[in-house]
Amino acid sequence: MSTHRKVTTSSLMIPQRETMAQRRARRAAERELLRGARQHGAATAAARRAAAAEEERIRRAISAAGEQRPHALRNRRRFTVPTHRATTRNLGGVYLFQAEGGLGADGMLIGTEVYTAGSFFFDPWVLYEAGVLTNPNIFLVGEIGSGKSALFKSMVIRARACGGHRAYVPGDVKGEWTPLVQALGGAVIAVGPGLPNRINPLDEGLRPVGLSDEDWAREVRAHRLELLRSLAEWLGRRALAPTEHTALAIALDTAAENNTVPLLPHVVSLLFAPDQARPLQLGFDSYDRLRDAGHELGHLLGVMVSGELAGMFDQPSTVAFDPALPAMSVDISRLGESNPAMPLVMTCASSWMEAAVRDPGGGRRFMVYDEAWRIMRELPLLRRMQSQWKLARGLGISNVAIMHRYSDGSAVGDAGSEQRALAEGLIADTATRIIYRQKADQIRTTADVVGLNSEEAGMLPGLDRGIGLWRVGNRSVVVKNTLTDAEVALTDTDQRMHADGR
Ligand SMILES: Nc1ncnc2c1ncn2[C@@H]1O[C@H](COP(=O)(O)OP(=O)(O)OP(=O)(O)O)[C@@H](O)[C@H]1O
Numbered sequence: 159m160s161t162h163r164k165v166t167t168s169s170l171m172i173p174q175r176e177t178m179a180q181r182r183a184r185r186a187a188e189r190e191l192l193r194g195a196r197q198h199g200a201a202t203a204a205a206r207r208a209a210a211a212e213e214e215r216i217r218r219a220i221s222a223a224g225e226q227r228p229h230a231l232r233n234r235r236r237f238t239v240p241t242h243r244a245t246t247r248n249l250g251g252v253y254l255f256q257a258e259g260g261l262g263a264d265g266m267l268i269g270t271e272v273y274t275a276g277s278f279f280f281d282p283w284v285l286y287e288a289g290v291l292t293n294p295n296i297f298l299v300g301e302i303g304s305g306k307s308a309l310f311k312s313m314v315i316r317a318r319a320c321g322g323h324r325a326y327v328p329g330d331v332k333g334e335w336t337p338l339v340q341a342l343g344g345a346v347i348a349v350g351p352g353l354p355n356r357i358n359p360l361d362e363g364l365r366p367v368g369l370s371d372e373d374w375a376r377e378v379r380a381h382r383l384e385l386l387r388s389l390a391e392w393l394g395r396r397a398l399a400p401t402e403h404t405a406l407a408i409a410l411d412t413a414a415e416n417n418t419v420p421l422l423p424h425v426v427s428l429l430f431a432p433d434q435a436r437p438l439q440l441g442f443d444s445y446d447r448l449r450d451a452g453h454e455l456g457h458l459l460g461v462m463v464s465g466e467l468a469g470m471f472d473q474p475s476t477v478a479f480d481p482a483l484p485a486m487s488v489d490i491s492r493l494g495e496s497n498p499a500m501p502l503v504m505t506c507a508s509s510w511m512e513a514a515v516r517d518p519g520g521g522r523r524f525m526v527y528d529e530a531w532r533i534m535r536e537l538p539l540l541r542r543m544q545s546q547w548k549l550a551r552g553l554g555i556s557n558v559a560i561m562h563r564y565s566d567g568s569a570v571g572d573a574g575s576e577q578r579a580l581a582e583g584l585i586a587d588t589a590t591r592i593i594y595r596q597k598a599d600q601i602r603t604t605a606d607v608v609g610l611n612s613e614e615a616g617m618l619p620g621l622d623r624g625i626g627l628w629r630v631g632n633r634s635v636v637v638k639n640t641l642t643d644a645e646v647a648l649t650d651t652d653q654r655m656h657a658d659g660r
Pocket residue numbers: 300301302303304305306307308309623624625638639640641646649650651652653
């Protein structure tokens with residue numbers, strides 16, 4: 159309702175006859191009355207406004223800019239205080255409501271941040287581009303059954319939906335990725351005793367666009383040689399002698415020259431019987447010497463082509479790698495989880511798949527090494543894994559290693575040993591480390607490796623299934639991975655525990 163009132167005046171009585179002077183005087187008196195009334199009205203309104211402003215001023219705790227009053231906290235000069243840095247624990251004494259700001263809403267939804275109840279999103283490529291991460295690799299450790307594989311399975315599903323990312327699982331030890339890969343429209347290659355599929359780990363893989371013939375040949379040779387050396391060193395439980403190195407390289411080169419697709423049996427038979435039509439390489443003055451140098455190697459690598467592993471990796475591949483597929487896994491569960499040859503099989507399958515994803519133009523891809531501890535425990539296989547880790551950034555691949563505890567990688571070798579240095583280097587080359595529930599005796603190693611403070615380390619034994627501490631670059635967030643009903647069905651590894659046999 160308006161408080162403005164219009165002021166008017168009129169003479170109540172005008173004499174019938176009045177002189178001009180009287181009329182002038184009467185009108186002047188009327189105007190005077192009117193002016194007085196208006197002035198009074200304006201004064202009343204101004205007083206009302208001033209009273210309202212004063213009331214508002216008193217109500218406000220902090221004075222307005224330029225306002226002068228006692229304790230106004232204002233100064234002619236800009237008010238500056240030196241930056242004060244403190245831990246959130248101390249700052250909590252000043253302002254209670256502090257929470258990690260999150261990593262933004264780009265990427266796939268993982269679940270909720272436990273302390274803020276906010277949504278948590280993650281995409282290693284997005285965060286790499288934003289400068290939060292220095293590489294897209296991920297390490298995940300957690301006790302048996304803590305939900306590690308389920309986390310990555312849900313990530314793979316969501317990454318496919320959000321960004322069209324692809325996922326490869328080179329060694330699916332339990333065959334647990336099969337339903338998921340099939341649901342995504344991918345391909346599962348099952349290899350094992352009695353199965354018809356064959357994988358040739360010496361396949362050259364997919365050639366990246368723009369690589370010269372020479373560079374490509376060099377890359378293929380290095381990849382094959384690295385695999386053969388790792389296998390031989392693991393089988394012999396020792397490093398190769400220099401003459402053995404050369405003998406192995408000669409056998410591989412000869413196998414590649416004499417066959418369109420070299421196979422492991424070609425290399426093995428050339429180690430036992432070098433090709434005498436080939437000129438002798440410098441350092442070997444007779445074919446007998448060359449044969450002696452390769453003889454033991456032939457026996458070591460012979461394991462791959464005879465006995466239990468025969469028929470898995472010793473023939474031309476019966477399957478082709480299709481880079482257009484959304485997901486691919488190599489199911490090696492038929493071999494039996496506790497088979498001592500499992501690390502060997504995982505390495506061959508990984509090598510085959512790694513050769514196939516060497517195209518940097520292949521888009522964003524996850525390479526998931528579930529049960530990576532089986533490889534990380536073995537020095538020669540770990541060495542090969544590390545070189546793959548180093549390549550990740552250039553290829554646009556996010557390598558994901560899943561294991562039970564960090565001591566699988568670092569404590570097996572003594573302090574100062576090559577194995578320990580390699581494992582620690584691998585972990586250092588991993589910008590995202592996720593820690594699920596850990597046993598009390600593992601806390602110290604985990605805290606040392608990841609660089610956790612005492613609060614973070616203390617929470618690890620009490621983490622529930624599906625909840626983990628995420629160290630993303632140098633940020634820490636506790637995240638609960640939430641699964642949809644469909645995802646629970648696809649990630650269920652508890653079937654054998656269900657009484658109804660679900
Ligand atoms: N966030 C979650 N919400 C609901 N169920 C979950 C969650 N995470 C895992 N599970 C269920 O818990 C079970 C065990 O999970 P998972 O197989 O991922 O554990 P793991 O840590 O990989 O175990 P292992 O060490 O044996 O490989 C699965 O049946 C899975 O569906």
